[in-house]
Amino acid sequence: MEYQTLYRRWRPRGFTDFVGQNHVVTTLVNAVEGKRVAHAYLFTGPRGTGKTSIAKILAKALNCENPKGAEPCDQCSNCVRINEGIFLDVLEIDAASNRGIDEIRDLREKIKFAPAEGKYKIYIIDEVHMLTAEAFNALLKTLEEPPEFVVFILATTEVHKIPATILSRCQRFDFKRFTVAEIKGRLEQIVKAEKVEASSEGLELIAKHADGGMRDAVSMLEQALAHGEAKLEEADVRAILGLIDQEEIDHLTSALKERDTKRALELLAGVNLSGKDLWQFGRSLVEHFRQLLLASLSAGQEVGFTTADLVKIIEVLAGATLEVKRSQQSALPLELALIKLTALPAVDQLETRIAKLEALVAGNLTPLETGQTKPLAAPKLNSRSNPAPAPVKPKPDREPAPQPVTPLINDPMKHWEVFLEVIKKKKRTLAALIQEGKPIRFEKEELVVGFPPHLTFHMENVAIPANKELLESILKNICGRDLKISFVLLEKKPDPNKENRAEEPELLKKTVDLFGGEVRPVLKEEN
Numbered sequence: 001m002e003y004q005t006l007y008r009r010w011r012p013r014g015f016t017d018f019v020g021q022n023h024v025v026t027t028l029v030n031a032v033e034g035k036r037v038a039h040a041y042l043f044t045g046p047r048g049t050g051k052t053s054i055a056k057i058l059a060k061a062l063n064c065e066n067p068k069g070a071e072p073c074d075q076c077s078n079c080v081r082i083n084e085g086i087f088l089d090v091l092e093i094d095a096a097s098n099r100g101i102d103e104i105r106d107l108r109e110k111i112k113f114a115p116a117e118g119k120y121k122i123y124i125i126d127e128v129h130m131l132t133a134e135a136f137n138a139l140l141k142t143l144e145e146p147p148e149f150v151v152f153i154l155a156t157t158e159v160h161k162i163p164a165t166i167l168s169r170c171q172r173f174d175f176k177r178f179t180v181a182e183i184k185g186r187l188e189q190i191v192k193a194e195k196v197e198a199s200s201e202g203l204e205l206i207a208k209h210a211d212g213g214m215r216d217a218v219s220m221l222e223q224a225l226a227h228g229e230a231k232l233e234e235a236d237v238r239a240i241l242g243l244i245d246q247e248e249i250d251h252l253t254s255a256l257k258e259r260d261t262k263r264a265l266e267l268l269a270g271v272n273l274s275g276k277d278l279w280q281f282g283r284s285l286v287e288h289f290r291q292l293l294l295a296s297l298s299a300g301q302e303v304g305f306t307t308a309d310l311v312k313i314i315e316v317l318a319g320a321t322l323e324v325k326r327s328q329q330s331a332l333p334l335e336l337a338l339i340k341l342t343a344l345p346a347v348d349q350l351e352t353r354i355a356k357l358e359a360l361v362a363g364n365l366t367p368l369e370t371g372q373t374k375p376l377a378a379p380k381l382n383s384r385s386n387p388a389p390a391p392v393k394p395k396p397d398r399e400p401a402p403q404p405v406t407p408l409i410n411d412p413m414k415h416w417e418v419f420l421e422v423i424k425k426k427k428r429t430l431a432a433l434i435q436e437g438k439p440i441r442f443e444k445e446e447l448v449v450g451f452p453p454h455l456t457f458h459m460e461n462v463a464i465p466a467n468k469e470l471l472e473s474i475l476k477n478i479c480g481r482d483l484k485i486s487f488v489l490l491e492k493k494p495d496p497n498k499e500n501r502a503e504e505p506e507l508l509k510k511t512v513d514l515f516g517g518e519v520r521p522v523l524k525e526e527n
Contacts, residue, residue: 006222007215010190012053013074013083015061019214020182021050024173028054032061032070038171040143040152042128044159045175048213051155052092054175055124056082059090062151063118078118089115090122101134108142111150121150128154129161136163143169177212180204186214187221191232196225198232205237242277244284252285252338256313257304261342268334278330282321289314316341412447412475412483413439422474430467433458437487446484447475453489463487 012018015025024043031037041058043051060072060079072079081087093107107123115121125131131139143152143166154170156162184200184207191198206224210217224232224240238245248271255264271281292303293310305313320337324330412419416439424431436458440450451459461467468485475483 005219006190006194006225007218010186010218012050012057014071015057016071018050018054018057019186020178021054021175024054024175027173028058028061029070032058037062037151039146039150040170041154042159042162042167042170042172043153043155043175044172045157046177046212047157048210048215048217049175049177050214051175052124052126055122055153055155056090058151058153059087059120059122059124062120062122063087063089081117087117089118089120090124092124092126095125095127095130099130099132099135101132101138104131104135104138108138111142112147115149119149121147122153123150124153124155126155127157128166129156129158133163136166140165140169178210178214178217179212180207183207183210183212183214183217187217190218190221191225194225196232198224199234201234202232202237205234205243206241209241209243242280244271244276244281249284249288253288256338256341259342261339264338264342265335268331268338272331278334279321279324282317282324282334286314286317286321289317313341410479411442412479413442415478419474419478422478423471426474427467427470430462430470433462434471437462440488440490445482446486449485449487450490451487453491456489459487459489 015029018025041055043055045051057072060074060082061067061070063078063082064072065076065078066073074080074083078087082090085092093103111121111123146152152170154162154166159167159172184203187198187203187206191203202224203221206217206220210220220237220241224237227236227240237243248267252264252267255267268281272278289310292305293307293314295301296303296305296307296310303310316337317334320333323333327333420431420435423434434449436455437449437451439447441448449462462471471485472483475485
């Protein structure tokens with residue numbers, strides 16, 4: 001007998017043999033036992049989560065000759081033939097290769113014939129989202145009112161591509177990714193039955209990198225077992241599957257923490273030269289920092305990074321990992337990401353700066369008092385002298401105004417981005433308008449902002465009294481003094497050719513006066 005892969009040998013044979021997806025299994029078991037089987041089901045979820053396996057189990061349950069409640073016996077001729085894929089009344093259709101209207105019309109013609117072997121005709125249409133719009137339309141009426149002996153089971157990984165008219169005619173079941181514990185338990189069951197030794201760490205590593213797919217996990221296990229070692233260890237799994245050593249991830253984490261750009265790039269180059277998959281390396285980094293973030297937030301552990309830094313690192317690395325597969329130079333996206341994360345200022349420093357500016361605008365922070373001098377203390381008088389008492393000055397009605405402090409920002413032109421950031425916090429619509437302009441000069445305590453000639457609308461809306469008052473208030477808060485703001489339209493650059501053309505009539509007139517004659521228009525001859 002030819003070799004059969006582990007996944008096919010260990011495919012679930014019945015509802016009780018199925019791991020996970022309890023919400024799907026329970027509902028289908030109750031439907032079969034209560035004889036309330038729907039005419040159309042839609043199974044949706046990530047790959048390797050058991051959609052086709054459940055479809056075949058349901059097909060066996062409906063056609064089994066000796067069922068035990070909803071559980072197929074898996075021994076009768078019908079169950080055996082369904083397992084072998086030769087049962088005439090269970091038809092598996094790959095929508096990716098049978099996606100046209102002609103195939104659906106052919107299905108409609110054959111669907112009216114009664115089952116040849118069992119009680120029900122089961123149509124399992126895999127990757128149903130690949131059908132064309134015309135094919136979906138041709139399927140609508142049949143899907144809505146099929147013969148009583150027909151059950152449709154549609155399976156897809158991209159449910160958002162299926163028309164709403166199809167969705168409304170099906171009972172939908174969403175398959176979830178398997179947990180690491182569920183996958184590891186199944187792998188332990190397999191290695192025990194196959195009489196193979198495997199470490200718990202190695203199986204857990206496979207379960208983690210299966211991304212919730214049981215089929216992927218069993219395929220990884222089979223590849224690892226083919227290595228031929230006496231016992232499957234974690235190091236073997238990493239080597240066989242091209243996974244990244246935790247030591248390499250720890251070294252790169254240390255380089256990011258120390259903002260050592262050179263060391264980070266050298267570590268990445270080492271991983272690349274060793275032939276390891278950079279996409280897998282990026283995934284491992286993202287998962288590592290994700291675990292650090294969760295540990296920091298949920299357990300309150302000290303991980304060496306602030307929450308803001310971890311969020312930034314994950315965002316940058318996740319984006320770079322996506323670009324690895326699309327880039328012709330696979331290392332480039334990760335190199336740029338590491339440079340960005342090690343060379344740019346820390347996120348907490350930027351947030352502190354913004355927080356200070358916001359507090360300043362709100363009036364809760366005093367500008368830096370650089371250059372402010374304290375008044376000199378009065379000299380002490382000799383105790384032996386008897387000076388005349390100083391006349392008592394009347395108490396002023398109002399408290400004296402506080403001495404002005406040195407402003408935090410002297411020239412708003414040099415801090416235009418800061419000005420825009422504060423405006424954005426106050427009024428986003430105003431920020432969107434004024435950022436189209438640019439500061440052109442600052443003189444006599446007035447900031448002049450210029451707008452291109454085609455943005456008259458922007459300038460007029462920014463210049464309305466309410467907006468102008470808000471802008472001047474922000475300027476006062478961040479500069480520590482009253483400033484004015486005004487707006488102008490920038491002039492177009494003069495066209496030198498146009499100026500030359502304007503000078504031509506005067507030159508021509510002088511030529512005529514000097515030599516005599518008259519000016520006549522030049523007419524172009526038409527061909």
